[in-house]
Amino acid sequence: MQDFTTAFFAAFDLVLTLDPDLMQIVGLSLLVSGAAVALSCLIGFPLGAALGAGRFPGRLPLLVLVNAAMGLPPVVVGLTLYLLLSRAGPLGPLGLLYTPAAMILAQAVLVTPIVAALTAQIVADLSEEYRDLFATMGMSRTAQAATLMWDGRFALTTAVLAGAGRALAEVGAVIIVGGNIDHVTRVMTTAIALETSRGALELALGLGLILLALSLGINAALMGMRATARRLADG
Amino acid sequence: MVESNRLTNLAHHRGAQTRPPAVRLHDIQLRRGGQPILRGLSAELGQADVSAIMGPNGAGKTQLLRLLAGLAQPDGGTVHFAWPDAPEKHRIALVFQRPVLLRRSTLGNLSHALRQYGVPRRRRLSRAMELLAFGDLTDRARTPARALSGGEQQRLALVRAMAAAPDLLLLDEPTSNLDPRSTAAIEALILRATAQGVRVILVTHDAGQARRLADDILFLHDGQVAEHSPAARFFDMPASAQAAAYLQGDLYL
Numbered sequence: 391m392q393d394f395t396t397a398f399f400a401a402f403d404l405v406l407t408l409d410p411d412l413m414q415i416v417g418l419s420l421l422v423s424g425a426a427v428a429l430s431c432l433i434g435f436p437l438g439a440a441l442g443a444g445r446f447p448g449r450l451p452l453l454v455l456v457n458a459a460m461g462l463p464p465v466v467v468g469l470t471l472y473l474l475l476s477r478a479g480p481l482g483p484l485g486l487l488y489t490p491a492a493m494i495l496a497q498a499v500l501v502t503p504i505v506a507a508l509t510a511q512i513v514a515d516l517s518e519e520y521r522d523l524f525a526t527m528g529m530s531r532t533a534q535a536a537t538l539m540w541d542g543r544f545a546l547t548t549a550v551l552a553g554a555g556r557a558l559a560e561v562g563a564v565i566i567v568g569g570n571i572d573h574v575t576r577v578m579t580t581a582i583a584l585e586t587s588r589g590a591l592e593l594a595l596g597l598g599l600i601l602l603a604l605s606l607g608i609n610a611a612l613m614g615m616r617a618t619a620r621r622l623a624d625g
Numbered sequence: 626m627v628e629s630n631r632l633t634n635l636a637h638h639r640g641a642q643t644r645p646p647a648v649r650l651h652d653i654q655l656r657r658g659g660q661p662i663l664r665g666l667s668a669e670l671g672q673a674d675v676s677a678i679m680g681p682n683g684a685g686k687t688q689l690l691r692l693l694a695g696l697a698q699p700d701g702g703t704v705h706f707a708w709p710d711a712p713e714k715h716r717i718a719l720v721f722q723r724p725v726l727l728r729r730s731t732l733g734n735l736s737h738a739l740r741q742y743g744v745p746r747r748r749r750l751s752r753a754m755e756l757l758a759f760g761d762l763t764d765r766a767r768t769p770a771r772a773l774s775g776g777e778q779q780r781l782a783l784v785r786a787m788a789a790a791p792d793l794l795l796l797d798e799p800t801s802n803l804d805p806r807s808t809a810a811i812e813a814l815i816l817r818a819t820a821q822g823v824r825v826i827l828v829t830h831d832a833g834q835a836r837r838l839a840d841d842i843l844f845l846h847d848g849q850v851a852e853h854s855p856a857a858r859f860f861d862m863p864a865s866a867q868a869a870a871y872l873q874g875d876l877y878l
Contacts, residue, residue: 541728
C-alpha cells in the first residue's frame with residue numbers, strides 16, 4: 391500500500407512537470423491513434439454509407455462481416471499484420487515492421503469496422519426516413535449519400551469517438567507490430583505493460599492516469615455530441 | 626384581410642381555366658402485399674387549378690398520389706401527363722402528410738432542394754429568400770427546421786416543393802395535423818401557388834377545405850372512382866350513394 395501511495399505521487403509529479411519521456415510517449419500515442427482514426431474514417435465513412443443506404447449484391451453478408459469485425463481481438467490483428475509485414479511476409483519489402491506506420495495500420499484495421507458499422511446504422515436509419523423525399527426530388531445516389539452523411543454528422547461524431555477510444559485503449563496489436571521500442575514505437579498502453587512488468591510503477595501509473603483522463607474526455611465529448619444530435623434531430 | 630381579397634380574386638381567376646387535364650389515368654391497377662389497392666381506376670385530373678381526392682380511409686387516395694409522384698408503379702394501366710417527357714422542365718412535387726425535413730435550418734432545407742433542382746449556386750440564396758417570403762418564413766430562416774411549429778414545418782415543406790418550380794403539386798392531407806389558423810395559412814399558400822400557374826391535386830378528409838379550394842372532387846371508394854364531379858355539385862348533390870353517405874358521416878353501412 392505504501393508503494394502504491396508513493397507511486398501515485400511520483401506519477402503526479404511526472405505529469406505535472408511534463409516529464410519529456412512521458413510527453414513523448416503521450417505524443418506518439420495521440421499521433422498513432424489519431425492517424426489510425428483518420429484512416430479508418432476515410433475508409434469507414436464511404437463503406438458505412440454504402441452499407442447503410444446502398445443496394446448491391448453481397449450487402450447483407452458484408453454488413454454482418456463488418457459488424458462482427460467490431461470485436462476483432464487486437465492480438466490476432468497484430469499477429470496477422472506481423473506475418474504480413476515481417477521480412478519473409480508479402481509486405482516485408484516495405485520495411486514497416488516496428489515502425490509507427492505499422493501501428494497505425496494495425497489500429498486502423500481495428501477501428502475501421504467500428505466506424506463503418508456505426509455509420510451504416512446511422513445512415514440506414516436516416517435513409518429510411520428520407521427515402522420518399524429523395525425519390526420525389528429525383529436525387530442521385532451520390533447526392534443522397536452526401537445528404538445523409540451531412541444530416542448524420544452529429545451522430546457520426548459518436549462513431550469517430552468510439553473508434554478513437556478503441557484505438558487509444560488497445561495494446562495487443564501495437565505491441566506486436568510496433569515492438570515497444572523506446573523513443574520509436576512506445577505508446578501509452580505498451581509502456582504501461584512494460585513498466586508494470588519492470589516494477590517501475592510511477593511511470594506506469596502516470597501513463598495510466600493520462601490514459602484514463604483521455605478516456606473520460608472522449609466519453610464526455612461522446613455524451614455531449616449525442617445530446618446535441620438529439621436536440622437538433624428532435625427540434 | 627389582404628389574404629381574403631386575394632382569395633376572392635383567385636376565385637374569379639379560376640373560372641377562366643380551359644387547359645387540358647394535367648394527368649390522364651386509364652384503368653390503373655395497383656396491388657400491395659397481394660391486396661388490390663386501386664382497381665381499374667380511370668380519371669382525368671388537374672384540369673382546373675385544384676382537384677381534390679376524397680374518400681374513406683383505405684380507399685386508395687394516398688397510393689394514387691404516390692403513383693402520380695412516381696413513388697409507386699402501377700401493376701396495370703397507363704398514366705399520361707399533359708406534357709411530353711421533359712422531366713427537367715415539368716416537375717411534379719409531393720408534400721407528405723407528415724413533413725419530412727432535413728436536419729438543417731429552414732434556409733438550409735430550401736438551399737438543399739434548390740441545389741437538387743439544379744439552381745446554380747449564385748442564384749440559390751436569392752431564390753431561397755423569395756421562397757421564405759412566399760411561405761411567410763423569413764424570420765425563421767436560421768431556425769432548425771425540426772424546431773419549427775407543426776404549421777411552420779408544413780409551410781416549409783410546401784415552399785420546398787415550390788422550389789422545384791413544379792407544374793403539378795401533389796398534397797397528401799397537408800393540414801390533417803394542424804390547427805385552424807395554420808390550416809388557413811396553408812390554404813392561402815396553396816392558392817398563391819395556383820396563382821403562379823401551378824396545378825394542385827390535394828388529398829383531404831376535410832370537406833370544408835375541399836369546398837374552399839377545389840374545383841373538382843374525385844371521390845374514391847374501395848380503389849375505384851365512385852364519383853368525379855365539380856366541387857359545388859359534389860357537395861350539394863352527390864351523385865353516388867357512397868359519396869352521399871361519406872358526406873353524411875356514415876359511410877360503411
